[in-house]
Amino acid sequence: MEVERVQAVASSILSKGAIPAEYIRPQQEQPSVTTYRGLVPKIPSVDLADADHEGLVRAVADASREWGLFQVVNHGIPAEVIAELQRVGKEFFELPTEEKEKYARPPGAQSLEGYGTRLQKNLDGKKSWVDHLFHKIWPPSSIDYRFWPANPPAYREANEEYAKHIQKVADKLFGCLSLGLGLEEDAMKKAVGGDDLQYNLKINYYPPCPRPDLALGVLPHTDLSALTLLVPNEVPGLQVLKDGKWIDAEYIPNALIVHIGDQVEILSNGEYRSVLHRTTVNKEKARMSWPVFLEPPMEWVVGPLPQLLANQEGKDHASGEPPKYKTKKFKDYMYCKLNKLPQ
Incomplete structure (x- = not known):
């Protein structure tokens, strides 16, 4: 069974101030070279409790058009629920490697769920400075508890409680995105699976790295999900x-x-x-994040919404254009994305 052991590598070499060559990015990708240090506009922040609903819709839509990423505050998830999600996740990654490997993805499994799995092909032979756990948290019919750690004991309760709250946030965001396109409020959620939408949690663990100027936690990529809702810890990256x-x-x-x-x-x-994004690492502290990927069911067909396209009778969307993307099953899109094949 092949499992990434980034944490073990980090522990053994941290004091030496060097990292193996397979973790060193080419110069044109190194954070010390490519991170912008000048004055830039701040990533948008959106108040989900804004009483001005039209203003909220506009803020979400504008950020989604211009940035593809924004932060939401006053989202309604209690701080203690987030803190508990983070606590149990951190405790899991502090366990011995052999304990974590009990939850590794079985060889040949079709599902991506499990500990330490590599989700994408790495064409240049380089490695990312990250360890992770991946499993579904909603709907209940999709959950495979084999990949939910039994240790710490509160892990299941913390994740189930978080799953209840994150759905409400997702529904509000999908509604704003739909209205921002001049559509019915439920149009976007229906188009990605409705109540069958899959909520996939991935805990990323980035150990301290002796040369954060040379390595990346996660390489530049876009998410294959519909939306990704992410909780970070206090370590930037x-x-x-x-x-x-x-x-x-x-x-x-x-x-x-x-x-x-x-x-x-x-x-x-x-x-x-x-949004194209990546993750840097830290020399002194471990960075962690808890993204939840909202994805259609595997057999679900996704394509440009007909209401937004040109030549649609009854269309009231002023910028209707020909389709720019293929319509295909989500599983086919995922296969091409993970294997770096043309779409």
Whole structure:
């Protein structure tokens, strides 16, 4: 069974001030070279409790068009629920490697769920400075508890409680995205699976790295999800590409970071942007994040929404255009994305 052992590597070499060559990015990708240090616009922050609903819709839609990423505050998830999610996740990653490997993805499994799995092909032979756990948290019919750690004992309760709250946030965001395109409020959620929408949690653990100027936690990518709702810890590391510049995301306590994913870009026919982002690492502290990827069921067909396209009778959307994306099953899109094949 092959499992990434980044944490063990980090522990053994941290004091030496060097890292193996397979973790060193080419110069044109190194954070010390490519991170923008000048004055840049701040990543948008949206107050989900804003009483001005039209203003809220406009803020979400504008951020999704211009950035593809924004932070939400006053989202309604209690601070103690987020803190408990973080506590049990951190405790799991502090366990011995052999304990964590009990939850590794079985060889040959079709599902991506499990500990330490590599989700994408790495074509250049380089490695990312990250360890992770991946499993579904909603709907209940999709959950495989084999991949939910029994240790710490409160892990299941913390994740189930978080799953209840994150759905309400997702529904509000989908509604704003729909209204921002001049559609019915439920249009976007229906188009990505409705009540069958899959909520996939991935806990990322980035150990301290002796040369954070040379390595990356996660390479530049867009998410194949519809939306990604992410809880970070206090260690910065998320960067987004804006106008050709890699910009650091500010840490806002108890905020959620919202990524527009590929499926929403497709549904909106390119009006909303799937954001290109990456993760840097820290020399002194471990960085962690808890993204939840909202994805259609595997057999679900996704394509540009007909209401947004040109030549649609009854269309009231002023910028209707020909489709810019193919319509296909989500599983086929995922296969091409993970294997770096043309779409």
